[in-house]
Every structure is written in C-alpha cells, then in structure tokens.
Amino acid sequence: MAHINVPEGVPGIRSLVMFRPETGKPLYELAQVLLRRESTLSEAERELIAAYVSKRNDTMFCMMSHAAASRALFCNDKTIVDDVLKDMHQSNISNKMKALLNIAGKVQILGKEVTQQDVDAAKNEDATDKEIHDTVLIAAAFSMFNRYVDGLASFTPTDEKEYEAMGIRMAAKGYVPPK
C-alpha cells in the first residue's frame, strides 16, 4: 500500500504521476531526454546506468523495469545487463562504460564522492564531456526517482514477467506520461 492515496494497482512512478500530473510531465520529459535523445552512449547503455543506480538504491521497481528495457535494447547480448548488475568489474562491458558506471556509483552515494581521478579515468577511456555530464545527471535523476518511488511506497509488482513486458514497451515507446 502506498503512503498516500494514489490510483490502486498502478505500478511504481506511474501511479505517482497520475496522482500529480503537473510534476509528472517534467519528470517524464527528463527521463525521455536523458535516455532517448541522440547520444554517443547507446539507449541500452543509458538504461543500464539507470538500472545500476536503482539497484544501488535498492529500488526494486526502477531496477527491474530499466534492466528489462536495457535487455530489450541490447538485443544481441542478453546477459550483459545481468553481468553488470552482478559485478560490473567482472563483466564484458567496455572500459569506458566501467569508468562511467564508477562515476554513477559515486553520484549515487554523494555527489562529492566523485573525484578528479574518477573523471580522468573516464576521459582516459575516451569518454567525452557530454557523456560524463549525462552519466552524472542520469545517476542524480534516478536517485531522485528512486527516492520518490520508495518515499511514497508505491506499488512494486513482484512478477518478473510483468517487467519484461514493461521493458519491451519502454524500449519501443520511450517515456510518455500516463493519461
């Protein structure tokens, strides 16, 4: 049961956005721009950063749904998402992505945890300023989404099949606020 009277049976952030569409609109716009605009990071990679941060914040809904979206977008490489979420250092993801995930993980703890060495490590793997910017903002925005979803105890489905369908929909349609 959510802490406030949101539409029943609607999962995660959708129920909160239906409760307060005025704030929902810019929140969905932010997700759409961060995860779907033209970028040198693929949509799959950006969804993976979102899932990685959500896992570290222990927000089941966002972690499961964005991991599912990333799986749907990494169509040729099904195990990469689970490998990264298990232990990104042991995974087959690029060194650049490892350096960016390291920065995202620092932002999840506290912005000031990010050091010049973390940023230099990413730049040494050819991460651009824009990629570093977007990584930090995805990590910061998802820490906000995670706290929003958990702070109001919004409904979190436990059936993995539901998330698979959700991920496919998110991969295909992006972030459109519920009516």
Add this chain to the structure above:
Amino acid sequence: MAFINLENDLPGIRGPMQYSPETGKALNELAEILLHDDNNTLSRGERE
C-alpha cells in the same frame, strides 16, 4: 573548476543547465511547479 568544460561561467546548476538546455528545461519546469506555482496549499516560502 568543473570536471567538464561547461562552455560558460554561470554559477551552480545554471552552468550545466545552459550546457545541456534540453535537460535544463525539464529540470526548470519541475522546480517551477514544485517551488513557484501558486496553486499549492504550502506557501512558496515553506516550499523553498
């Protein structure tokens, strides 16, 4: 010194907002509704 070249000297969050206007617009709109919109039973002072 910022970790990346923001291509402007604006202070605080305004620097990254100008660097990335698309994300800046959504963030601004969110702050506007949360803090500035008068249609709210919490005063603007309370929300700030």
